[in-house]
Amino acid sequence: MHNSTTMNALTFQRYGKSPEIGFSKIRRPSLQPDELMVKVYAAGLNPIDNLIPSGTFKPVLHFKLPATLGSDLAGVVTAVGSQVSRFKPGDAVYASIFDLGTGAIAEYAVVPEHAAALKPANLDFVQAAAMPMVGLTSWQVLTERLQLQPEQKVFIPAGSGGIGSFAIQLAKVLGAKVATTTSSGNIDWVRSLGADEIIDYKQHDFAQILRDYDAVLATVKGDNVEKSIGILRPGGKIVSIVGPLDAGFARAKGLNVVLRWVFGLMSLGILRRARQRNIGYDFHFVRPDGRQLAAIGQLLEVEKIKPVIDKVFPFAEAKTALTYLAQGRAKGKVVISMLG
Known part of the structure; x- marks a missing residue:
């Protein structure tokens, strides 16, 4: 010892x-x-x-x-x-x-x-x-929260980032069609990860181009989360890992009434806009989980994800x-x- x-x-x-x-x-x-x-x-x-x-x-x-x-x-x-x-x-x-x-x-x-x-x-x-964190976040959001099905369309912005580069690969393993944003220099590289539709965010606004998507994994702070409401079909879902935090998250964490209220206020705007269009919104914080990591490990071992x-x-x-x-x-x- x-x-x-x-x-x-x-x-x-x-x-x-x-x-x-x-x-x-x-x-x-x-x-x-x-x-x-x-x-x-x-x-x-x-x-x-x-x-x-x-x-x-x-x-x-x-x-x-x-x-x-x-x-x-x-x-x-x-x-x-x-x-x-x-x-x-x-x-x-x-x-x-x-x-x-x-x-x-x-x-x-x-x-x-x-x-x-x-x-x-x-x-x-x-x-x-x-x-671990990008793997578990992607796994929990895509399989548990969004329950992504083959042929569904998912938007995962910032495809060249740590989370985006993993989530695109996992979404493809699940059989989904994937759109993402990146800068022009990274377009071919992001395509090699499996992205089907790639938008150069310096040239184009994704909200003007994408339509009838089933799901969004929101990875970019700010108005990107709100703008993604517009690309979803009615009944579609956004799960954000960058906020705004919501009351559901506060409850799940066992936080006090004041914090539930504060997070409720933080997410009020996006929830209202989402509801008007029959869109679901959730904030997700990753949860450590060795069994899920073992399943991700199997995908890594057969090189379905790199x-x-x-x-x-x-x-x-x-x-x-x-x-x-x-x-x-x-x-x-x-x-x-x-x-x-």
Whole structure:
């Protein structure tokens, strides 16, 4: 066993304009009976990693400050809790630990057994770490929330981004027709992921072009979410992962009446417009789920879906990696490798 009780982690000290993101020596987390201790080999970054320190989600995500950043990891199990039955030390695993109170950009992470899955054998640790949050988000939205059927038409904007590049591939596996937006330089590349209709957003407005769509996975903040109402057939559905948050989400998270009311107000405008046209609107926050990750792993192993990595940074440059991600230009995923 390791005798050292401390480890390096990328942390933030407080919420707001100056969160003081940087490396800290922190206590290695202790293992609960239903948890795995994982030596982190790679951590995948997601846009929410930059939003959390800003305080945007402070009412709904629970961290003890200072808190370790990052949700997605791949690594090797070094120890298991007394109740763990599906994993053993030496197993290569990947997981999202989003909203479980701990972080992934660290030398070690604790992962509840229910959140972990064996790493797909054909992926290296960097590729595997890129997958959990985008994979689970796409899976939960497309299969559970939208219940996408073969031949249905789905709009997934920002097709070259981390979530878009995965969701397009999964929608094609489900047999759907996919439209997306990207810049002109990425059109052929996004087509190679499987997109059927591609709109150069600098030249054209998707709301003027797309018609009679069944579903939208909203991945771009702002009026894009509202504009997508206009492309849907009556009875169509929008699921947004960028907001506005709604009362249903507040209820599901067990939030208090005030927050339910606040989120209800935030989504009032879009809900009213959606209802006028018989469109459904839901906000979705990803949920860690090892069984779903195992199913995604099978698609990765038979190469029905391929990881899309934009850039890999060493652990020492984790903060630079977050800054790079925040610029919003990544084609696919940004990943931190602990192996140098």
